[in-house]
Amino acid sequence: MSKTNGEKRIRVALLGCGVVGSAVARMLIESADDLRSRIGAPVELVGIAVRRLAKDRTDLPVPADLFTTDAAELVTRADIVVEVIGGIEPARSLLLSAMKHGASVVTANKALLAEDGPTLYAAADAAGVDLYFEAAVAGAIPILRPMRESLAGDDVRKVLGIVNGTTNFVLDKMDTTGAGFEETVAQAQALGYAEADPTADVEGFDAAAKAALLASLAFHTRVTGADVFREGISDVTAADIAAAKAMDCVVKLLAICERTTGADGIEGVSVRVHPAMIPRTHPLASVRDAYNAVFVEARAAGQLMFYGRGAGGDPTASAVLGDLVAIARHQVAGGRGPGESAYADLPILDVGQSLTRYHLSLDVEDRPGVLAQVAQAFADTDVSIETVRQHIRTNAGTGAKRANLVIVTHTATEAALAATVDALSETDCVAEVVSVMRVEGA
Missing domain, CATH: 3.40.50.720 (NAD(P)-binding Rossmann-like Domain)
Structure with missing residues (x-):
């Protein structure tokens, strides 16, 4: 001074x-x-x-x-x-x-x-x-100081958040208006919510950096941006949004930080950023426009939610x-605030060990035995099916019929789901695995 x-x-x-x-x-x-x-x-x-x-x-x-x-x-x-x-x-x-x-x-x-x-x-x-x-x-949302001070005596188990206002605006408008991705990004740019080059936002880089900070504080472990599994929203289609609506869900780009036990039995930290369907009853589903929210689960404090304007001057x-x-x-x-707390030094778990549910859309032939073949692919990779919906469509020119199978799984590892997708792609009755999206918060 x-x-x-x-x-x-x-x-x-x-x-x-x-x-x-x-x-x-x-x-x-x-x-x-x-x-x-x-x-x-x-x-x-x-x-x-x-x-x-x-x-x-x-x-x-x-x-x-x-x-x-x-x-x-x-x-x-x-x-x-x-x-x-x-x-x-x-x-x-x-x-x-x-x-x-x-x-x-x-x-x-x-x-x-x-x-x-x-x-x-x-x-x-x-x-x-x-x-x-x-x-x-x-x-403006006070989240980091509560994580490293107010919750310093608790055991945080999970942090689930919408931490990028641009992507939340885009996905919210796709949900409420039915518009496509590119059209909605252009609207976000016109309103000043997205940069001229929106890559850092829509591809999840911005959210991944924030997830690394949240995980580092929550789990007393050093987590870098490179440790975060990342998928953006550029591949989210109007069909994905409609499929979520059919399940009474919305699609959000989520930062998910968990202290969990991997498939090998070792406790570690899983950090990922990707679009996911969440039930409309979940607190994060009501976060609209360019707002942010972070949902924290701690052993003693229980469930906490921090909500507010996530960007702007x-x-x-x-x-x-x-x-x-x-x-x-x-x-x-006199004195100082808290410094780095990385004493736990937990391992960073590979995304293949993370557990969630999945929503898959398949383009298949409309003939007897198809469902059995598809179910076998899931069984062979140890992924359990929760629900199946089938929609038949007819080619107006040829009259040929095809089916769209919509499958929601029980909880499975990322690695097992990836193996399932590979198996489905090699099944002769499956023309295309149209989309795969995670289902969180249910």
Whole structure:
């Protein structure tokens, strides 16, 4: 902390001035008096690192001389560095430098934390500073601090969440309007919910990074983005949405983190991101538009749900400011917040050992014996069938009849289901395995 006229002040450096950075800067200036009262010392914004000084930022209540392109110098003269530039570099180098110079860090950078969180934790411990990142998962929703503080004495068994607003908007609109994937993505882009290149969202990369952070905190085990099994929503069709409706379900892109026992009897951590059908009675089924929600199951606390706006400038800035206030209070009163807790060091289970139910749609011949052949393929791979529905359709030109078989399984491993799909593909009566989707929450 610095002193001005004998008064201690918390010096804050801001890296990035995009949508989130601008909201953080505005809140720091406009809420200065309240922040001072809550912290016990005034907060001084000492600089904002940007890429281009020439950009018009007159809408921000920030003196022009606070903007700088020298981020490396800026982080050496702050008590708290707030990073909202994203990406791996230069963010990682800047944050390591900031901590080496004694600054605590607030970051919203889920990609960096998922890839190299242990390095940042180690640097924070070595420097005796705080590393907070509430804004890295689910925007304004307070989920990470409850996971590492409020539930620190409990045994978390499962975390199930909708953690990407873009994909939730797309799937929700496909469900409510019947529109196709590409049409709905275009609508999300027009409304500002999706980037011009939506790959990170629709292919599940963003959700996978967040799942890694949630699993690391929940299970006291280091989990990286590379440990997360990932499937996006680009292959979800209107037919999949209709099939879910027929089961009174909705399709959601879920982040699923479980502490479980694998098929080999070894307890470990399973982390996956993929689209799945969930019953409309499940709490996550009612999460609409671009909202996020995280459902937590703990041994003593039971079932908890955290819900709110998962993205956007103001919601994310709210999480950033919450972290900043917590760290600033530590600096005024002394002490630090919790660091990394990875003592459990559980193995990461291969996705093949994960257990769930499955919904399969098959294009088959309409003749006697087909159902028996299909059932045998399931029996041979030790996957039990729960329900079967058949729809007959007739080719208008030839009059030939074909059938669509819709099968829902009992719980099975991912590996067993994959073997079933391979067996079905080699069965002469099966023209195509049209779709396979997991069924969760039932």
